[in-house]
Amino acid sequence: MTCGGHWTPQEAEEHINYLELMAVFFSLKAFVSKLNNKHVGLKIDDTTAVAAINNMGTNHSAQSGFRYLALVHG
Numbered sequence: 001m002t003c004g005g006h007w008t009p010q011e012a013e014e015h016i017n018y019l020e021l022m023a024v025f026f027s028l029k030a031f032v033s034k035l036n037n038k039h040v041g042l043k044i045d046d047t048t049a050v051a052a053i054n055n056m057g058t059n060h061s062a063q064s065g066f067r068y069l070a071l072v073h074g
Contacts, residue, residue, distance in 0.1 A: 003030045020049035 005026065007019065014022075024042060028035065044050050 003027055017046065017048045017052070020044065020046040021052060024049065024053065 003026070007014075011019065011022070024044065027042075028040070042053070044053075
């Protein structure tokens with residue numbers, strides 16, 4: 001499965017760690033109907049995003065982005 005897209009000019013100004021987390025979120029959202037009762041493996045090359053996901057946030061800006069995603073996009 002694959003998906004893709006482009007950032008809006010406003011989104012493109014966000015921190016790269018936030019954008020990496022948004023990419024994960026949008027990918028999961030795109031395939032949510034096919035993910036029911038499934039284990040999901042994510043291939044992410046950004047170590048900060050991986051750490052934020054594995055730890056459900058960090059003590060840095062990625063945490064704010066992760067919390068924002070969880071609250072706004074549910």
